[in-house]
Amino acid sequence: MPYDSIRHEAKSVVVEISRRETDFLYDPSATARVIRALRWEKGNFCPRCKTTAVKRINTFFVNELFQCSACNYNFNCTSGTIFQGSKLPLNRHLLLLMASDLFCQTWSIRDIAIIGGVSERTAKLQIEKRGQPPQNHYLHGPYLSEVRRDDCSSMLDLFERNAFSVDMPLFLDRLRNWLRM
Ligand SMILES: [Zn+2]
Numbered sequence: 001m002p003y004d005s006i007r008h009e010a011k012s013v014v015v016e017i018s019r020r021e022t023d024f025l026y027d028p029s030a031t032a033r034v035i036r037a038l039r040w041e042k043g044n045f046c047p048r049c050k051t052t053a054v055k056r057i058n059t060f061f062v063n064e065l066f067q068c069s070a071c072n073y074n075f076n077c078t079s080g081t082i083f084q085g086s087k088l089p090l091n092r093h094l095l096l097l098m099a100s101d102l103f104c105q106t107w108s109i110r111d112i113a114i115i116g117g118v119s120e121r122t123a124k125l126q127i128e129k130r131g132q133p134p135q136n137h138y139l140h141g142p143y144l145s146e147v148r149r150d151d152c153s154s155m156l157d158l159f160e161r162n163a164f165s166v167d168m169p170l171f172l173d174r175l176r177n178w179l180r181m
Contacts, residue, residue: 013168014140017159022166024091025156031090035079036064038172039179047080048073081179082129092117095155096126097178101133106144115155131177138170 001083015021023030045099046050046068053069062078078084103112104127116140141147143165152158 004120014165015168016163016165017156023096025159026091031094032063034075034175035081035083035090035179038175039077039081039181040166045073046073047075080118081180082126088118088122093126094175096123097130099155100127100140101137101174102139103144104133111149115149115152115158117154134170134177136167136170136172138167138174140167141164 007077017025019026024034025031035153043052044054044066046054049068049071051067051070052103054066055069056064057067057074065074065076067074073079078086078090083090083093084121087156088096096112097117099112100123109120109124109127112127116123118126141159141162147158147162149158152161158164
């Protein structure tokens, strides 16, 4: 599976967007697993004071909670990242950021909001927060002018119908940006 290759980034792995290959776009607990693997790659640390003296205070799968022994801050894998405090399921939040990277030059904010299933206000905020898209794009697909979206009900639907794929090493670099790493 793609996220198992996180520790072997030298590999160039381009995978099609599908439930089998990119489950982290379909299932919020799979998104959390990828985020945790990246963020805690070198062990857990407190996002506030950076100490590694932290203890787990619950084991709830998606929002696994830790407490810092130095400053008492309670945190999970999204604390201090672009995903902190999001009301959206993690996979949909990630898809919204990817849609923003891909279409911010060619689509209106309204269009991005519709395909992301969020309000225009949320779309605008995420477009602003997501930072400059990378030069080498992590999504491979048709030319943007050829992307068919009229009947697409969601970003995943659009990715699937237009046969998009993800360059995993580039994608993980982008995700690191969003995790403020
Ligand atoms: Zn701390």
